[in-house]
Amino acid sequence: MEKSRDQVQKKPLRLIAAACNGMGIGKDGKVPWCLPREFQYFLDSITRVSRPGKLNLLIWGKVCWFSNPELFPLSNVLHVVVSTKLTTTPDHAHFVTSDFESAVNLASERPLADLIETVWVIGGRQMYEEGMKHPWCDLVYLTDIMADFDCDVFFPELDRKLFVLQNRFPDVACDIQEENGIKYKFQVFKKEVDNV
Template identity: 65%
Template sequence: MFSYWPPTKMQDRWEVSEKPVRLIAAACKGGGIGKNGTLPWNLPCEFQYFLRHVTRVTKPGRFNLLVWGKLTWLSNPPTPFPIANVLNAVLSETLQTVPDFAHFLCSDLDSAVLLAARHPLADLIETIWVVGGSRVYKDALEHPWCDLVFLTDIMAEFDCDVFFPEMDTKVFQKQDRFAGVPSGIQEENGIKYEFQVFKKKK
């Protein structure tokens, strides 16, 4: 199951099965999403919200594909892995081997999306979740298969060195309510936040 993608030109012979491309992130005031390779806040319940979404599949034996930029992947402690119902694709133009706990190494976002759409496992992959970092989020926002952005608004200021890209709110429209997403202001460890969903206008 561990491989570099694309391995050969064989993938050009496979039909493309379009998959939803979705972003999930948490950003503080000013759009910060990280500092020195870590999250600058400690919100376990918000992290569980993340896990519920990226692991949710419609049937046993199905998977979601999580797409990680190299630095985002390497900043993660090994504790959460393996994640149920998830295959991990790491994006890098410099790594030569698939990182520990990952399943695929892809050169860019388009390669990872085509992996989910054309790979022999494509029938088992339901959703492509983009989980960072900043450049990968930007590319995902511009991808034609992108339909939803799950962006937690952290209502506090933190010192960050990585930021969520600017999102065109005329294209991505905030939803008042969304199934499976708690509404209203949440609070944890003295930090208030709100779960938000933006839907791409067709």
């Protein structure tokens, strides 16, 4: 039976990524820079919940999942890995789904609906592409790494009429950061519903 709209608990869905000049995000299955404070900002963002007991749902493409073993376990999160080929849930993950929409739906259906606060799309490219088109997507956290790196995966084009860069945003430093000689700035783009 089809679910009526009021049976579905809509959740905020957010993308989080860091991209260098040319919008590169990865090379050979890894992130091509080492910026520990930027990484900590990523961890703080995805694990932040408003009160104890709440959880965030993290959506991972398969390559991202298997290239980040150091990330487990994380507090306050459940992990869903998206893959057409995996038949069992990978170690340390909580769910596997064969498409993006099924991963998102986990957050709005029983038994998780009352627990999940925010859905975070962690990458890679196709996950970001589907995430930014999703009607629940309200924010894109995109750190601008102000340097050149050789990349083989790129962040998809962000519609800057729809997603507007915020001058200030809670919990996000607005000045230019520097680590290991690399400058970068945290950026948050907010979907302007009037521009949809």
